[in-house]
Amino acid sequence: MNDIEKIIVKYINQEANYSELQILEKFLRNKNGIRIFNQFVKTQYISTLFMVEYDINKAKTSIKSKLKKGERLKRLRLYRGMAIAASVILMFGTAFYFVSSGYQDNINKVGKENHLIISGTDKAILTLENGDEVVLEKGEQFQKDKVRSNGEALVYDKKQNEVVSQQQYNYLTIPRGGQFFVKLSDGTEIWLNSETKLKYPTAFMEGISREVELIYGEAYFKVLPSTEHKGSGFHVISKYQEINVLGTEFNVRAYNNDDVIATTLVEGAIKIQKENITETLKPNQQAIISSKSEKILVNEIDVSQEISWVNGLFSFNEKPLEEIMEVLSRWYNTEVVFENSKQKKFVFTGILEKTESVDGILRLIEATSENQLEFEINGNIIIIK
CATH class of the missing domain: 2.60.120.1440 (Jelly Rolls)
Structure with a gap:
């Protein structure tokens, strides 16, 4: 196992120090680094990911203390898959999207009118x-x-x-x-x-x-x-x-x-x-x-999935996007429109905080969809293209 793979393992296990996080962030600034990161996670962690127990508050405290002020790196795990597809993309943390090439475009598209939608x-x-x-x-x-x-x-x-x-x-x-x-x-x-x-x-x-x-x-x-x-x-x-x-x-x-x-x-x-x-x-x-x-x-x-809402979390385990959006629409008091019925079958797994802005959550989903999903907010309506 080379040095970067060791850092990836420490990052996933929330053991990476400040210097290691800096190295990993720099590594993910190019497409080849992103490809290596995704491939390593797919082959090494896909079978054991859901056996890991996460502590939201502990992760937030430790990560925020190690990153520069203003960085928003949260302990999240989110992958996108389709019911008919075999490939799975895994991404860890909001900081990953900061170094993705299309992240700024996603902010502009999704967050255009996000001031109209507030958390419950x-x-x-x-x-x-x-x-x-x-x-x-x-x-x-x-x-x-x-x-x-x-x-x-x-x-x-x-x-x-x-x-x-x-x-x-x-x-x-x-x-x-x-x-x-x-x-x-x-x-x-x-x-x-x-x-x-x-x-x-x-x-x-x-x-x-x-x-x-x-x-x-x-x-x-x-x-x-x-x-x-x-x-x-x-x-x-x-x-x-x-x-x-x-x-x-x-x-x-x-x-x-x-x-x-x-x-x-x-x-x-x-x-x-x-x-x-x-x-x-x-x-x-x-x-x-x-x-x-x-x-x-x-x-x-797993009862923790079912009662996560009591603890201020959204917890989705291989849930179709249609069901996820129904949960989000209740909490953020929005309407959801799918332009293509096939989009409803996209499957995601992730743990998110209910205090997160709706546009932040939509950006996470959009960023892991391999350009197959695009969200637009119009008033209190979320349109999925």
């Missing part, structure tokens, strides 16, 4: 039991009776020795470009993704099963066990399934425009029911239910 933030609409609506936004305070919010979270307090004779319900609606956190009166914690609506009691009655309804969207639940609530179970209703929870952490994705519901178990145990069919999930399993099928499909998965 904490916001929601709370609908009270009397029908009144309260807009919750970051930095805004709200308090009424047992519920309070600092604009980033909504918390329901349970009064000591309180007896609930009749349940009253609130709704929390998360718009496109939003996210929010709610803690229910029983201590259950729920993270709500963009374009989501949840119905839940303001307080729970003793001796009756605790029940909430995910009307649509995506939510991550952390439910306290029934042993802490005098045996009262916890149920989540969503579309055409019901989840019986004994005390656990799990994610439910049930958007209106999705034909399937995906329920992923992180910890504990849950029982999923569709009509007369039931399945019990174990950790690291995902249940898929379709409106067109009577079966409940259970698969072993």
